[in-house]
Amino acid sequence: MGREYDQDTTVGNSVLRIRTRGRAVLSNPMTNRGTAFTSEQRELLEIDGLMPTGFTTLENQTRRVYEQYRSNKSMLGKFLTLNALRDRNEVLFYHLLSSHLEEMLPVIYTPTIGEAIERFSSTYNRPRGVFLSIDHPEKMEQALKNYGLSAEDVDLLCVTDSEGILGIGDQGIGGIQIAIGKLSVYTAAAGIHPRRTIPVVLDTGTDNLGLLSSDLYLGERHGRVRGQRYDDFIDQFVQTVTTLFPHAMIHWEDVGTANAYRILDRYKDEVCTFNDDIQGTAAVVLAALLAAVDVTGIDLEDHRIVVFGAGSAGMGIAGLVRDEMLRTGRSTTPEDAYSRFWPIGIQGLYLEGDHRLHDFQKPWARSRLDVAGWDVKDPSSIGLLDVVRNVRPTILIGTSTKGGAFTEEVVREMAAHTPRPIIFPLSNPTSRAEATPADVLEWTDGRALIATGSPFEAVDHQGVRHTIAQSNNALIFPGLGLGVAACRANRVTPGMISAAAQALAGLVNTWRPGAPLLPSMSDLRLVSATVAIAVATQAAEEGVAERPLSDPIQQVYERMWQPRYPEIEVI
Template identity: 70%
Template sequence: MPTSDYEQDTSTGFGPLRIRARGRAVMTNPTINRGTAFTQPQRKQLGLVGLVPSSVTTLENQVRRVYEQYRRTTTRLGKYLHLNGVRDRNEVLFYRLLTSNIEEMLPIIYTPTIGEAIERFSHEFSRPRGVFLSIDHPEMMEESFLNFGIEPDEVDLVVVTDSEGILGIGDQGIGGIQIAIGKLNVYTAAAGIHPRRCIPVVLDVGTDNLGLLSSEMYLGERHARVRGEKYDQFLDRFVHTVTELFPNAMLHWEDFGTSNAHRLLTKYREEICTFNDDIQGTAAVVLAAILAAVDVTGLPLGDHRVCVFGAGSAGIGIANLIRDTMLRTGASETEEEAYARFYPIGINGLYVDDQPELLAFQRPYARTRAEVEHWAVADPAHITLEDVIRNVKPTILIGTSTRGGAFTREIVEEMSSYCQRPIIFPLSNPTSRAEATPADVLTWSDGRALVATGSPFGPVDYDGTRYTIAQANNALIFPGLGLGVATCRATRISEGMIAAAAEALASMVNAYRQGAPLLPSISALRQVSATVAVAVAKQAEKEGLAREPLTDPIQQIYQRMWQPIYPEIEAV
């Protein structure tokens, strides 16, 4: 990757760094700067004599120093800003620190802390990262990407958001760039995607957040969120610009609003290599946990009844992947039979086919009015979760509602009364919005429930057994998916590739022991990502979607994974 300061082959994790810059220009570039770790000969060659303290230190000592600084910072946002500062000075040091402490630091550089960083973006703004595209100036789109300075064949990932559905906090305008940056940090830390092969993008289409529009500090376009035809034309221009400029890149959609997320994925998924983490990534990690849990129950997947509480983009995405798995494995013989296993619940209760507010992607899951008219319910116009539990007796309960405490003692006890091993996943983030705590679910089910959560929870001790709680964190899926796609240069991402990622993840756990987690630990993220990547690349090749032949998949994946170590330097 040639620049005015340096060049490096970023397609491998082991390439040398050829540096043209000299003196202070070296110290201000985070890609090539290594501070006190420059050796004496390197300092002489690069014009750094006298610009750093005399002692030459190791990367390990640098990590120890910045980690001590990190631990002294008392607030989560402060820790986030401290890590940003390290990254802006020295990328290798930042990623070495992060990969060495991934379980501790993932909640800081990703959810939940990144939500606060997004809200505070215009107040804490320091060094810009990423590409900012305004709907008021679509003609500047290509110029903006070219100014980012990466060659067409050197981009593996473009992560984009329009900031309408950020985490659990909604429309955050231009601050959404932070979620795109956070995702790419995880891609690099977890899967070794080279940090210089990624582009974070925010589509600034305005905001309906009156707090932002009223603030003098706000850095985005100052008007209401643009929708309709103008929005669609802007998105279409964006997609075609990205695919023309970066033909090998995977386009990752992040935190789009419910009305657009499914629509955009459906529109473009057959044309380009694209992926929506909120829909497909969430679905894959939840499917992995369900497959592990289903093995424990002994009941085939096709015999389970699935209630999805909060069936928006994420909830229906989960249902879609479970349904496809039922069909692919023969657990259900027809689509109609597969759809019949699901009971989705939204703000107006159970989805019923005479509800006009249902969106196109929700309608296939709606029950018929005739089916439910004889149920014993208090209000036929609003069939509640409690009504569904009593009348349907689901064996799997998935929460994506952001309604904290919605899975009550009565609901869990009712499920446990007819199901020996109920599968109960309160997945909403942050912790305060989780539908139930694992401790409550295990207590109310006498330790029989199989539990996974969206937020991180500590172990639960119940009746002499310690239960390790699986976190259905998308970071277990999307980094490996991106690595697999980049390695084989997939032309698009199929449902088979998503399912292969989920099955590879599920294969890494043994949940039969009482208290064992349903998913691998975040601490094993590099191994998890490599395992997922191999499965994804093999499936892409099997389906004829791989442009790069897989002659030795494990070696090819390993060779692709960038390592946060100081590379060999050549002064040029």
């Protein structure tokens, strides 16, 4: 990086010192500002005549590219337009994104990112990120060095093995797009400088036969590697990263269910690591639950909770809610907390002795005595309606990706036994949501407290406009990463995750009828700063902050990069 330009990326907007000249200035997305170069800058940088003579402000450039963006009719077309913009002018890209973040988040992130991942090899244009192959582990260290960042330059690595991409499963090398998309949100929402992050894909092969049979596929052409060789590859990655970038947080994204918990448990007490599917999802759902519980007037530890689709995300939510019960409950024991949960998977209600359960699911399995005497349709697979009828839950959480699973019969049965049912159909995209807010409100006579995973329009019901909270991880992970970077936390602790959730819940006022349980996605900069301060403060209290913040509000604010053209020093 120093050969072409230098910039202090730890402060909001520092001087950009440019060494290179001519077309090289325009080919680097961090030095290029196109027609926004002044006449003096064009002369000094030797780019006179390489663009139209007219001078344009960043604001006018943003207007122009926004019109280009809107001219695309397809979501994938919009995605590719933004991708191309980022590759030629990173400041302009983030200024556009920050100006229209709520509108563009579904394009650079879920759900459009799913299609971009599926079509990665066929739409491939310019490389971005680091591609590490399990077939060439000896090249790992040099590949990470080749990205051009030093030990002091990196706050975050977002890494995926692409096995559990969104709701579409194994996507091989294309998973790099989810890492890139996540890091774009870190920058747009929390102001982490784009040159302080590294997207990484761990190419361990793929079991997706469609990819393996395509001549265009760009990843390793063999089945997905598992077992000890996979574990050794992960361990080598973690050890290499912590050596090269000792202050960076490793953000795991869309790792397959069988490995996600193992990896998090293996390294959470050794390095600064975070799994967004487990911890990020759990934190934002906990925040919504805290807001909803406040409305019901029933203490959290007294609720009965059914988790439908109890995989890594569902069990992550249950784990964080359980920890919150233990932290805030008057006399709650671990046994008491576990007893409040009823997890349901593909095979039905989790029951002790079921060999199909993963290790992380087994502690949540119910005793067979708990269901003795139940009148159920199929004793070998106790389904959602059976559980709702017998447990009479007050909270129903859906992370199943099974669209329409919360049927009218299920919802009405639940609503018959609790005055303010808390119902969270969290699966996305929209087609996979367990229910729509409009249906849930209709079936509960407007009494339900709702949060969804996908964005839904407000619902008018019996004279009340219900604004639907979107339980989007973007409300948590950018602020968490910013807080970790600001105080140089060397761990991500359960207390820091809880602090993030509580800070988020504190930003809403749920007492107005129909009010959302979470802040709007349009407030992400405020949300991220608030979460970051809470995380950094908690890290200091727990002794894991290497640089505790003396003035948290000011220091977090100064750390947030603003997408504006900085002052240029030509050297």
